[in-house]
Amino acid sequence: MVGCGSGGAGGSSEGKDGRLPVVATTSQVADFTRVVGGDRVTVTQIVRPGVDPHDYEPAPADLAAIGDAKVLVQNGVGLESWLEDTIDASGFDGVRVNASDGVRIRAGQGDEEKAGDPHIWHNPLNVKIMVADIERGLAQAEPSAAARFHANRVAYDAQLDALDADIRRQIATIPVANRKLVTNHDAFGYYVERYGLTFVGSIIPSFDTSAELSGSNIRKLVERIRQTGTKAVFSESSLPRRTAQTIADEAGVRVEAGEDSLYGDSLGPAGSDGDTYLHMEEHNTRTIVTALR
Structure with missing residues (x-):
């Protein structure tokens, strides 16, 4: 080669x-x-x-x-x-x-x-x-x-x-008490920091989606969601929805998972809502605002 x-x-x-x-x-x-x-x-x-x-x-x-x-x-x-x-x-x-x-x-x-x-x-x-x-x-x-x-x-x-x-304008429509984010893995720290959200936790306690998941971490996250009054759990379009769904069900909150959920580590395929960077961030913001507002 x-x-x-x-x-x-x-x-x-x-x-x-x-x-x-x-x-x-x-x-x-x-x-x-x-x-x-x-x-x-x-x-x-x-x-x-x-x-x-x-x-x-x-x-x-x-x-x-x-x-x-x-x-x-x-x-x-x-x-x-x-x-x-x-x-x-x-x-x-x-x-x-x-x-x-x-x-x-x-x-x-x-x-x-x-x-x-x-x-x-x-x-x-x-x-x-x-x-x-x-x-x-x-x-x-x-x-x-x-x-x-x-x-x-x-x-x-x-x-x-x-x-x-536009992202700042949309985030401003979320009640301040609802601006709390739980994601599949810790991929949105720069977004959270820029737009004044509170990061409650991630399903996978790492930036790396290959990191191992533990039952203890899941239980702790469910408890934090309940304690903080977080409104939704967000998975990513490229990741399985099962664990996010389970955590949301246990915590009694909304789940955003599957093909129409957040684009985290990757853009989406051609023709999707995340097929360019601009489209990806517009889609992520709409998804977050709709779920939390």
């Missing part, structure tokens, strides 16, 4: 179709890269919609795509724990973009989360930093298109500002 790598500073930055070949690890950074790059880039996305990026296992095709790329965009903050070995095996030697550069990172939990909370995209203001990182990386790889990348990023910044204002 090392032989598949064709990147390098000495060659043309264009791929076979005349566009800059870019690999993006997660569905979120792939979406941002397509927006900023526009028609000057071809983006290969490694982790597909609905797939948990925490424990993804790269396929041979992923190594080949990374080896051929001129730019590699990652989320960072330890989300892609599998990435370093994949890069080493691919022979990649292009421009590497860590989209978390410049973002204020929330503290992590224990040894598994030494780098901090990786779910930085759930605050649109963080996304403005992420797309600026991506713009710089694309411009470094293809300076002749720098002005176009910049214009695309500035236009997207305006959409992110509008999204942020």
